[in-house]
Amino acid sequence: MSSGRAPFLIWVALAPALTVIGLLVGVSLVYGVAQSLGAVPGGGEGRLSLDAYRSLLVGPTPAAREFWPALGFSLWVSGASTALSALGALLVAAALTARQRQPTGATLLVLNLNLAFPHLVWAVALSLLLAQSGLLARIAFALGLIDAPAQFPVLVRDRYGFGIIMHYVSKEIPFLVLIVLAILRTQGGQYDLVAENLGASPWQRLRYVTLPLVLPGLAAGAALVFAFVLGAYEVPALLGVRYPRMLAVLALEFFVNPDLNRRAEGMAISLLISVLTVMVVGLGRVRWSA
Amino acid sequence: MRGANLLVTFRAALLRRATRAVPGALCIALLVGPIVALVVYACSTRWFFPQLLPAEWTLTPLLRQLGSPQTRVALRASLLTAGVTTALALVLGLPAARVLGLWRFRGRTLVLLILFLPTVVPPLAIGMGLNILALRLGLAGSLLGVVLVHLVPVLPYTIFALLGVFARYDEGYELQARTLGAGPLRVWFRVAWPLLGPGLTVAALFAFLVSWSQYLLTLLIGGGRVITLPMLLFAAVAGGNPTSIAGLALLFAAPPVLAIALAARALAAGSAEVGQQY
Numbered sequence: 001m002s003s004g005r006a007p008f009l010i011w012v013a014l015a016p017a018l019t020v021i022g023l024l025v026g027v028s029l030v031y032g033v034a035q036s037l038g039a040v041p042g043g044g045e046g047r048l049s050l051d052a053y054r055s056l057l058v059g060p061t062p063a064a065r066e067f068w069p070a071l072g073f074s075l076w077v078s079g080a081s082t083a084l085s086a087l088g089a090l091l092v093a094a095a096l097t098a099r100q101r102q103p104t105g106a107t108l109l110v111l112n113l114n115l116a117f118p119h120l121v122w123a124v125a126l127s128l129l130l131a132q133s134g135l136l137a138r139i140a141f142a143l144g145l146i147d148a149p150a151q152f153p154v155l156v157r158d159r160y161g162f163g164i165i166m167h168y169v170s171k172e173i174p175f176l177v178l179i180v181l182a183i184l185r186t187q188g189g190q191y192d193l194v195a196e197n198l199g200a201s202p203w204q205r206l207r208y209v210t211l212p213l214v215l216p217g218l219a220a221g222a223a224l225v226f227a228f229v230l231g232a233y234e235v236p237a238l239l240g241v242r243y244p245r246m247l248a249v250l251a252l253e254f255f256v257n258p259d260l261n262r263r264a265e266g267m268a269i270s271l272l273i274s275v276l277t278v279m280v281v282g283l284g285r286v287r288w289s290a
Numbered sequence: 291m292r293g294a295n296l297l298v299t300f301r302a303a304l305l306r307r308a309t310r311a312v313p314g315a316l317c318i319a320l321l322v323g324p325i326v327a328l329v330v331y332a333c334s335t336r337w338f339f340p341q342l343l344p345a346e347w348t349l350t351p352l353l354r355q356l357g358s359p360q361t362r363v364a365l366r367a368s369l370l371t372a373g374v375t376t377a378l379a380l381v382l383g384l385p386a387a388r389v390l391g392l393w394r395f396r397g398r399t400l401v402l403l404i405l406f407l408p409t410v411v412p413p414l415a416i417g418m419g420l421n422i423l424a425l426r427l428g429l430a431g432s433l434l435g436v437v438l439v440h441l442v443p444v445l446p447y448t449i450f451a452l453l454g455v456f457a458r459y460d461e462g463y464e465l466q467a468r469t470l471g472a473g474p475l476r477v478w479f480r481v482a483w484p485l486l487g488p489g490l491t492v493a494a495l496f497a498f499l500v501s502w503s504q505y506l507l508t509l510l511i512g513g514g515r516v517i518t519l520p521m522l523l524f525a526a527v528a529g530g531n532p533t534s535i536a537g538l539a540l541l542f543a544a545p546p547v548l549a550i551a552l553a554a555r556a557l558a559a560g561s562a563e564v565g566q567q568y
Contacts, residue, residue: 018386024439025416028442031422117547119503128331137339138341166320174321252418266418278407281410
């Protein structure tokens with residue numbers, strides 16, 4: 001029945017959504033690429049050139065001096081956030097489903113509630129908790145561990161990106177846990193029980209039963225997390241320092257610069273980020289679903 | 291002798307339990323700690339460093355925040371933007387999701403890929419690319435411009451949420467009702483809505499939340515003239531006191547948190563994939 005439908009009707013139903021998305025994304029990419037090549041929309045159309053990319057990628061220009069550390073910092077923060085969230089999610093999901101105990105509604109509610117907090121709010125909350133005069137520092141003082149705010153370790157707005165990483169780990173663990181739980185629910189927890197009856201230890205069950213079962217889904221989810229962190233602006237802007245900065249922060253700062261060369265460089269950075277994120281997500285889907 | 295042995299065993303068990311509890315405790319601290327800090331700060335006044343808890347618990351700053359004209363204007367802009375975006379996303383997304391969810395046809399994978407792409411390309415690149423065009427078309431700084439650009443992340447999520455709903459839907463019911471003589475309106479209200487209603491509600495909720503949480507796209511297209519709650523919050527972080535920052539953050543987080551809590555039953559029923567990023 002479904003294959004007998006008039007193809008015409010199918011495309012009529014799809015047209016509005018496809019047009020809006022295709023037009024907005026397509027136009028934004030075309031304008032973005034044009035600007036990164038030095039075309040000044042509205043003004044006199046200058047010659048197109050790869051100057052912006054050249055000055056970003058091959059130094060020694062001021063832009064390159066900022067680009068490479070920012071790229072390194074972005075990869076460090078995204079990589080660490082992704083690895084820790086995936087590991088955390090695996091452990092939490094395994095603990096939640098251990099001994100045939102179905103995760104209760106309350107647990108699922110807590111996980112979903114964490115997802116409901118906008119990133120901006122979560123970053124604010126995290127800095128109120130972890131700042132040098134924050135709630136944790138007050139607790140440390142009450143326990144006699146520190147005498148002054150300055151003695152509390154710098155956990156947010158630190159130069160290693162710990163604050164940003166902690167933000168994403170605490171936000172993305174619930175996201176990945178829900179993915180893993182969905183897989184475990186649909187693909188039967190019976191394997192775990194069989195393995196336990198055959199004498200497998202909890203660690204062996206995690207390594208040889210749960211992990212192979214959830215790996216494709218978890219990898220695709222982790223790739224999404226990596227791409228999301230790599231392209232995000234708000235959280236690194238709130239929880240980061242002036243140096244080193246993440247690529248997205250650098251891109252926007254260049255983009256709002258009155259100097260038109262800088263604008264082109266900012267646009268080029270954001271396109272490079274996009275290429276990276278699309279590649280990573282593509283790999284996450286292909287590599288494990290093969 | 292035996293007593294000493296027992297003691298050793300007991301101590302070992304205690305130690306094992308403690309080491310096992312540490313990761314769990316750390317997890318809970320990281321998931322719950324920020325929320326506690328947020329609430330305590332929002333309900334405090336003049337709470338200086340070494341004090342463990344505020345000397346005085348009060349809702350006054352929170353209420354003052356809620357009553358300020360600035361907050362009200364931003365709240366209105368946020369509700370309006372997210373509301374209009376949600377309505378548009380449903381109108382555009384419903385027919386597409388129905389076709390994609392119910393039928394297999396040539397080109398379906400390509401369509402899904404095109405719709406999936408904007409969820410992977412960072413909003414930064416989309417917003418920066420559309421910035422100049424919006425200026426040229428006179429859409430920069432207007433609510434319409436902001437709504438249009440919000441559709442880029444919102445519409446794909448809406449369609450993917452609805453896709454799951456339609457995948458579990460059987461068109462046969464509609465066909466039967468039509469055969470028995472019901473008109474299209476009657477089929478929609480008596481057959482389709484009772485079956486699709488809960489799923490549609492959850493999809494609308496997510497569309498609203500994705501739009502509600504946007505900061506960067508509003509900034510790049512709104513050009514500082516469309517001031518939504520996240521814009522206000524971002525500005526407050528740069529130079530405000532912790533109490534008012536926490537109050538504003540709480541106000542901004544309240545609708546999504548309430549909505550998710552209310553929709554918890556539908557969520558637990560198994561649409562975990564919808565969560566995603568926003």
